[in-house]
Amino acid sequence: MTTAARQPIVNDDMHDIITHVNEGHVPELLHCVKAYTPVQDATHVQMTAVYEDGMELEVTAPAGLSRHFVAYAVPGPAHEAIRGTVGEAMKKLGVKPDSRVAHWCLTENRALTAHFRRLTVNLGEDERADWRPGYACRFDVPGHEHGRPYTLRRVSGTTAEVDVYCHDNTLGSQWAEGLQPGETVTARGDYQEVTPDFSAGPALLLGDETALPTIAALLEGWADEHPVRVLLEVGDAADQRYLDDVHLPAGAHVSWLPRTGGSGTALREVLDALETPPAAVWGALEVSAAKALRKHLRTEYPDADVRVTGYWRVNEKN
Ligand SMILES: Cc1cc2nc3c(=O)[nH]c(=O)nc-3n(C[C@H](O)[C@H](O)[C@H](O)COP(=O)(O)OP(=O)(O)OC[C@H]3O[C@@H](n4cnc5c(N)ncnc54)[C@H](O)[C@@H]3O)c2cc1C
Known part of the structure; x- marks a missing residue:
């Protein structure tokens, strides 16, 4: 056919x-x-x-x-x-799968907010000198063969920071909380977040705690003149301190939304009352919430370039 x-x-x-x-x-x-x-x-x-x-x-x-x-x-x-x-x-x-693996030395592990730990690593002799903030890698965590993806929040010279949202004693949380300076952190592959063309007009960034490192990296590298609206849904107001050390671009307007129900519920409620229709949207949150928000945004703003992606998945078995 x-x-x-x-x-x-x-x-x-x-x-x-x-x-x-x-x-x-x-x-x-x-x-x-x-x-x-x-x-x-x-x-x-x-x-x-x-x-x-x-x-x-x-x-x-x-x-x-x-x-x-x-x-x-x-x-x-x-x-x-x-x-x-x-x-x-x-x-x-006969092509071998990409098996880029980096081994970095942890130099510091500190509590950043109520639920975030900041892992600082030395990239050392890593021959790939092109790590950028906003790249995500899959980190080896004990107890899971595929590891967990986290974002490079900052990269400066041979130092990088990774911010991990720790919750509910999960494998990823245990790994981040238990790491000691001097230990080796293994990062596999890398993934550059796909974002819309923010130069197209007013921008909207949205997400939950897991999206904060990517959003912070985007805001710090913001080069577009259009205003950026930021909607952040968090379960604990103490995590709002996460953006304290982030230099916001002129015209950025950040709103913190207390989580009221399932992931994305609070975000969904304010989307209908946006002052300015966005031209470019990026966001990340729970997989099915991301799907629902993506659909809603594409219906409400058919001309906007909408990228809302799933960063974690509700595990019904837990
Ligand atoms: C490209 C990419 C970049 C990412 N960058 C970051 C980052 O920089 N920092 C960061 O913290 N996260 C980031 N994430 C999300 C992170 O990968 C997930 O939160 C993590 O894999 C979840 O693993 P876990 O071991 O904590 O929980 P899991 O083993 O996946 O789940 C265990 C239980 O916890 C629940 N659960 C999982 N995550 C959450 C959550 N966020 N809130 C509430 N309940 C949850 C599940 O429903 C399940 O019941 C990123 C994800 C992707 C895809």
């Missing part, structure tokens, strides 16, 4: 998947092009549509642009099938 005869899946989730892949995973998509299409010298690729059984890729090569349907190499929901297909393409090509 050609892609013309197929029906693409069109909904918010697919839009998010396509945006996420195109902005952050072009190298991985290029493996799919090489493994599953006749084009062997592609220089760029973009995903243009997602189907039940495959994806459409627009491939740039010296000979010009071409479109190809790539069938999923593994079954499952689209996001898993795409990830699995990339994995199969890499196996077929």
Whole structure:
């Protein structure tokens, strides 16, 4: 069947998947092009549509642009099938998965607010000198094979800070609370947060405690002239001190919202009363709350570029 005869899946989730892949995973998509299409010298690729059984890729090569349907190499929901297909393409090509691992020495571990611990690490001889505030890494934590993702809050020379929201005696919290200066912290991979084009107009940043390090890094590096509105939902007012050492850009307006119900409930309530419609929105909070807010914002502000992402997941089993 050609892609013309197929029906693409069109909904918010697919839009998010396509945006996420195109902005952050072009190298991985290029493996799919090489493994599953006749084009062997592609220089760029973009995903243009997602189907039940495959994806459409627009491939740039010296000979010009071409479109190809790539069938999923593994079954499952689209996001898993795409990830699995990339994995199969890499196996077929003999490409090893990215295994960047950094080992950093913890120099300080201190309580920053009621629930935040600030971990200061020495990046040492780490040959990758391009760490930036706002990058996230997956840190090894005892008791979990995949670790926990946290953001580099600040990077200065060979020193970096990581701020961990500690709550409910979880694995991530135990790890952050128990680390002693001199211990080695292992960070795997890195992920640069995908943000909208904040130069497009008034900006809105929103989230819960876990989004604070990313939002603080964004505010400290703010280069856009448009006003930025910041909505922060926290369970304990004592954590509002988190922004005390952050230099806010001119025109920034921060509101702290006490958590009133489930994650995102308080944020949802104030979104309808925004003074200025945003042109660019970034946020992070619990996965399903993020999905609901994203949908709401896209309905309310159809012209805005909205990126609201899940940073943690409610575990019903706990
Ligand atoms: C790209 C990215 C960057 C991130 N950056 C940061 C950062 O800089 N700092 C930071 O603190 N977090 C950050 N997070 C979120 C962080 O990764 C999660 O909070 C963490 O993985 C949760 O692990 P845990 O061991 O604490 O809890 P889990 O083992 O995941 O969950 C245990 C229990 O705690 C509950 N739970 C988990 N998280 C929360 C929460 N936030 N509030 C209430 N209940 C919760 C779960 O529902 C579950 O019942 C980031 C996440 C991503 C994806």
